[in-house]
């Protein structure tokens with residue numbers, strides 16, 4: 318199992334991840350043509366302007382209205398995107414398999430970053446249960462997704478601290494990591510891919526067509 | 533609690549029409565709209581939404597109803613589109629009725645929520661898709677459907693006949709001449725600089741606004757005209773009832789009328805949804821990227837004539853006054869700064885609202901909600917408590933509303949919440965404050 322997770326599964330996961338994203342992207346473009354009123358109104362400048370206001374912390378009014386959420390969400394996403402790429406353990410594996418390596422973040426720091434992801438995820442989890450507005454639009458799939466998103470981080474920490482049987486934990490870590498990559502294109506986490514497009518479109522509809530701000 | 537207080541509203545447009553629905557018909561229409569009429573936006577928005585609820589606080593209905601989750605923008609989508617998609621259109625007639633109630637009477641398609649969703653998901657568009665389905669199924673609040681029927685039969689919103697139209701204009705020309713003998717309402721003047729277009733409630737119930745305009749245009753020295761034929765009405769309730777075929781026809785006639793008169797531009801009265809229909813939704817349905825002739829909203833026009841000194845203010849308006857930023861011209865055209873310029877030029881004691889500009893709350897009358905008629909008025913009032921609080925906080929005695937829907941909607945809110953404010957259009961303020969040169973008075 319460990320061998321499979323370390324070898325073929327990683328390949329499968331990356332292929333599904335990239336092909337899946339590519340497929341979603343192509344479908345989106347084809348459908349945007351069918352939806353005739355989208356493409357003619359998208360403008361680079363206004364689109365980027367809107368994206369900028371929404372990827373800079375507190376760049377939009379809604380972020381300022383809920384500072385705690387904004388900070389948690391940004392920390393969660395930044396750590397979630399950066400940690401897997403720059404954690405030493407992953408780079409060592411790449412080095413062993415393909416002979417390539419790159420700069421890594423010291424392990425004490427990636428540890429903290431991983432914990433931030435877990436805490437952030439926990440916060441989202443509790444919010445789904447505790448906030449009636451969020452609970453109303455929550456279904457079981459939202460919890461499942463959160464578990465899939467958090468699993469590699471939790472098992473990663475457990476592996477680092479050698480909790481339980483290392484080999485079992487690291488196998489689960491690899492499997493859940495692969496699952497993590499593979500579900501991205503086909504679930505709501507596809508928001509990662511669509512975010513720049515939906516934002517740029519709305520930014521253009523506001524900024525270019527309507528001369529107004531959308532942040 | 534709320535559920536106990538709130539009795540089910542009786543509306544034949546919903547209650548009677550759902551009796552005729554069959555499961556096949558529902559499924560057919562739902563699938564046609566979801567898969568044939570809509571593509572990328574629907575799909576991407578539904579897949580991207582992370583169910584985070586960040587859009588909730590954007591919506592005045594949610595805020596006004598003590599954060600009731602059913603009234604958050606995403607909550608409304610959940611109760612309508614998510615279910616339709618999940619059940620592939622296999623829903624019962626009662627579901628369609630609920631869907632119509634939500635989409636027509638609990639959302640003003642004001643688009644404020646797109647500025648609060650981190651992905652910029654256009655929830656107003658999603659709820660317009662729902663309205664479209666309801667419209668094709670014939671399940672539309674009766675009063676709203678009546679306006680659409682009127683558009684279909686007469687090309688205007690309020691069953692105004694051509695002779696009534698011309699009669700009203702002549703009557704208002706005479707009224708204007710009592711104030712300013714040289715005022716005119718020139719009909720059918722080919723090649724004029726400006727075609728002035730209004731919404732049907734003006735000739736029908738607020739005719740004095742036409743006389744006001746005759747005076748303002750005279751003082752500003754404008755070369756203007758109005759059509760004597762159908763095509764004078766720029767309002768468009770079909771856009772909101774989901775009958776896009778009729779929406780397209782109405783807009784086409786309006787633009788063709790301007791083209792026939794060979795005018796350089798259209799100036800339109802103080803109405804927001806009409807601007808939206810004429811400049812955005814209409815042209816897009818007709819396959820035009822942008823309108824064929826420039827269209828200028830009253831706010832822009834007043835800004836122009838005030839800032840270039842074509843009209844001057846004799847004595848500023850004294851009462852403390854605030855202003856409502858209409859969704860369709862401020863969020864929908866960025867006219868907020870020009871509106872402030874006008875207010876500060878005309879008024880001595882202007883007190884701004886909070887939040888304002890693009891972030892102002894909708895009046896909950898636009899988007900066709902007020903046109904759903906008296907049965908839904910109470911619900912509409914409950915849905916906009918925040919507007920009442922916002923108005924009260926300004927401490928103003930008067931609120932200026934450069935939009936017909938805002939005007940009526942805010943008048944209702946003032947009555948319902950006993951705020952004791954007065955509501956005025958910009959044109960009314962102008963008539964009270966502007967200087968009329970002596971040489972025009974003969």
Ligand code: HEM
Nearest residue numbers: 390394397441442463466506508509512582583584650651
């Ligand atoms: C560049 C890529 C990404 C962008 C711009 C982005 C953006 C967002 C935004 C705007 C939200 C809305 C709520 C919030 O602000 O927290 C969100 C929520 C979320 N995102 Fe992302 N995201 C990205 C990548 C990812 C990835 C790769 C994952 C996981 C694999 C992920 C998982 C989540 C989760 C779990 C939530 C919280 C949903 C909830 O409330 O339960 N995101 N993201």
Ligand code: SF4
Nearest residue numbers: 591639640642643645
């Ligand atoms: S009323 Fe406005 S803010 Fe509320 S859901 Fe509809 S479009 Fe969004």
Ligand code: SF4
Nearest residue numbers: 581582584585587649
């Ligand atoms: S803010 Fe956007 S992503 Fe979040 S629930 Fe509302 S529509 Fe969905």
